[in-house]
Amino acid sequence: MASSPPIIFVTSIFLISTLAFAQEVKPHNDTSPYEKAPFACDVDANPEFAKFTFCDQKKPIDERVADLVTRMTLKEKIGYIKSSSKEVERLGIPYYRWWSEALHGVSTTGNGSEFNSARNISGATSFPMPINMAASFNVSLFYAIARAVANEARAMYNVGQAGLTFWSPNINIFRDPRWGRGMETPGEDTLLTSVFGVAYIKGLQQPDDNNPEKLKVAGCCKHLTAYDLDGWKGYSRFTFNSVVSKQDLEETFNPPFKSCVMEGQGASIMCSYNKINGTPACADPDLLKGLVRGQWKLNGYIVSDCNAVQFLYNRHDYAKTRIEAVAMSVNAGLDLDCDHESYVGKFAHSAVNAGLLKVPEIDRAVTNNMKTLMRLGFFDGNPRKGIYGKLGPKDVCTPATEELARETARQGIVLLKNIRETLPLNPTNIKSMAVIGPNGNATRAMIGNYEGIPCSYISPLQGLSASVKTTFVRGCNVTCEEPILDEAKKAAAAADATVLVVGGSTDIEDEFVDREEISLPGEQEKLISEVSKVSKGPVILVVFSGGSMDVGFANTDNNIKGILWAGYPGQHGGVAIADVIFGRYNPSGRLPVTWYPREYTQYSMARMHMRPNKTSGFPGRTYKFYTGPTVYPFGHGLSYTTFDHQIVSAPKVVKLNSGKKGNPKSVDASGRACKKSTFEIRVRVKNTGKMAGGRPILLYSTPPPVHNPPQKMLVAFDKVFLKPQEQAVVKFRVNMCKDMSVVDEQGNRKVAVGNYKLQVAKLNHTLEVRR
Known part of the structure; x- marks a missing residue:
């Protein structure tokens, strides 16, 4: 994999007051x-x-x-x-x-x-x-x-x-x-x-x-x-x-x-x-x-x-x-x-x-x-x-580590939807904002599980209200049994923009707590839909979750102009959310999981098989094997700018020094064939838009149909940060045996012989592997 770019820190241009510890320290019963x-x-x-x-x-x-x-x-x-x-x-x-x-x-x-x-x-x-x-x-x-x-x-x-x-x-x-x-x-x-x-x-x-x-x-x-x-x-x-x-x-x-x-x-x-x-x-x-x-x-x-x-x-x-x-x-x-x-x-x-x-x-x-x-x-x-x-x-809770936490949250936010480039919002054009939803003023929920005591908290409400006058209506808690709609609708109808901060918390997904449904908890969907109908200005949906949430209804709702996935963004997640919404940071995250439709829960979680089964109708798991429809695919993520990709150089043929014995369709990935199986792929990436931004470059391979392989697999990735009209060449050194091998039915790694499809963004390149 190509070397990683330096971490780029983007500092907010406004001051945020921090929140005193909202958690009780958990002391041990005895002396240290x-x-x-x-x-x-x-x-x-x-x-x-x-x-x-x-x-x-x-x-x-x-x-x-x-x-x-x-x-x-x-x-x-x-x-x-x-x-x-x-x-x-x-x-x-x-x-x-x-x-x-x-x-x-x-x-x-x-x-x-x-x-x-x-x-x-x-x-x-x-x-x-x-x-x-x-x-x-x-x-x-x-x-x-x-x-x-x-x-x-x-x-x-x-x-x-x-x-x-x-x-x-x-x-x-x-x-x-x-x-x-x-x-x-x-x-x-x-x-x-x-x-x-x-x-x-x-x-x-x-x-x-x-x-x-x-x-x-x-x-x-x-x-x-x-x-x-x-x-x-x-x-x-x-x-x-x-x-x-x-x-x-x-x-x-x-x-x-x-x-x-x-x-x-x-x-x-x-x-x-x-x-x-x-x-x-x-x-x-x-x-x-x-x-x-x-x-x-x-x-x-x-x-x-x-x-x-x-x-x-x-x-x-x-x-x-x-x-x-x-x-x-x-x-x-x-x-x-x-x-x-x-x-x-x-x-x-x-x-x-x-x-x-x-x-x-x-x-x-x-x-x-x-x-x-x-x-x-x-x-x-x-x-x-x-x-x-x-x-x-x-050396604990230093300005540098707290900024690193904010930067991590910014880079981890994924822009899922952005109709007619509604985002980023311009704070000078928006005089009032309604912040609605169970996670709108979240603190503890932002840090997920296996947590410590944070240095401080900055909630989404705090982050957004630092730039725009806000009205906050929670609407319901995360489990959202009975949303209080009147107050939420009134706030949205009066505001120049509405940000709905919804999704999960450790109340619904955690150690010991698996979900049975992957739709938004309780009546959150109703809260979102009712608010979006009456909102005066653009509606932006922000989703907290670890696993996928079926927000397909929001993706097709034209009143909801933008959707962000914020995961569980840490102690200062509110700053990161505000920075993305107001354009102080260009989102560059991509989904590390497939977002499935809610019907996926009909299949047993206890089934460990990864591959689809036509007889039972099981569609498989993860982007490598899943054959059904998705709400959003693995690797999905939008930006406020545009990027152009070009494969500058890539081999057309790779020859394995494997001899003539054995299976003609594959060779042992641990044998002598691996000694000279490394090649280089170069990809030119250009920021063709008007805003600086980061871009993860994901290189996929679709192997030949030998040993029932994945339909697609990530081979390498890197990330570049480019100014408007700036370009860079990303170099991937790929080893056929380490990076592109498949596994046979007995658990042995093999390199399939035949044609591979390499993919970067929307570009495809055919690579032939010969014995």
Whole structure:
């Protein structure tokens, strides 16, 4: 993929007053563990630590870890393979909480991080949700956000308010629009999700160039694998059996995790609750030891989703006893048990005594865990004396990180509809505006789930009212059982323009909360239609959601001039929405998911197959396989300017050095054919309009009809920012085996022989692949 453009920041030309914290801080019941004990190997606090090899920073990490593990008793080792790890006082190892989250900023979820206004840091930058980040199609932005989050995380660690291990990002494929956690992901496309995961992991971890073993914080890619159902019509993620073909596993579900480990060098993988073809993920040695540790060569630890080990016994009925559940998971390759009841802590010793679990397996697990902490500097003494020691409260919620949050929200907004170029609105021509809808003055709803305490909030109402006199009518709450129409219609009839801010919140889509419908919640559609009939001026619809919403009725309503998808745009989403509506920012986002019509919900969410089935009438999933009508397709997104695309150069033929044996229709993508299968495509992009703007350039391939392939697949993408009449050439280096291979029915990657259709915008190019 071509290198990413620099992040372009657009600063609002008006001042916005910030909102004081509207959330209550969630304090932990006990004192911070980081205040109770000295830092590991703090020789200034205790010179005795200097005698330990594991405290000698000049020694190789593997030697230090081996020394540490040999000094620990079995009881002490077991205490450090559970997520609330017990202190080892005689060795000066403090208590440690592994579970922190950093999905889109340091989070209150988990017990490893805490905000406390009575101490040092009471909030952190709350960026837009990953689904918004992905809509920017800007890799440099993904990386910059993760770097900013890592800085704030380290600052919090230095003052005793966070750990160093963060269980983010979520790189599951957003397979079905009803999934409540889809907002946490980069969307439905395997390439986009993989690229996002690698960039985010690298931004969090930031290995030292001089010593790549050193990490700033440790990321974790989750949830492995085929996990994208929480609670739908009697199905539960805790017991769900994902029946998945080898083809779909290799083609759709596993690639982001493989990229996370092999390209991103992620320090951790989390195994999921569900079964995969009958075997729980956290008890599957072929998955954990064979694939993750063996083939992908994970340099780090494997952690269970929280309580997944005990669920082997009391939910899946896979283990006959609690002791067997612990033995199964550790023997399968699990290193760390996230468990509120600490199954490993309670039953691992009994598993050893029963002969079900060998001590070397525990040694392996604690070694992987301690090595990760060693790479993070946990055993280097006082962190304030380390390479990140200067980070502190002054480095959290800085003007730069808050502007980065606003810019991310701007780049993630997608313009879905714009009749007769009604948008952008000119604030000098509009003297009054009606802001209507359940999310019109949203604060908490803007930041989605796995949230922290934001630095501040700027709601849509605040953002819009900074430029135009506004009247706000909520109309109804998000679930919208009974909209109050009279007041809303009166406001719209009197205003020069109406902005309806509707859609979802964590009330209708969240962890544990899958949707059964993908239309707007409750009577929101009625509220919108009734208001649009009487509005004096143009009506603009702004939709909050993680998954797709069927707004087809609004797309065909001529009274609704523009539609924006805002996702869950973070703490300052109101600024971004106002900047787009008033033309201070030219929207450049594209949908990272297909928007299906509401009839799609007739098909079972529990069906894991990706491809359509003519016999049952199932139309398939995601843009790669879905054959039905769409409200908006994957990659859709309008701009206030126009762009011209031209393929400058692309090969017509690519010859694979594969010999003459084997299947004449495809060749092995891992063989010698891959050594000389890279080529370059150049695309010239020109801004032919009158407004500067960004443009994601998406390169698709339609492969030959071999092995029942996708009907279309994203091969590469990049983003350019161009002034009016400016042009640029985007270069894509494409490897046939890595980027354009398909997966056969046995789960093997193949390069199909024949004609491929390459597509950029409306341009098509035929590429012939020969043996």
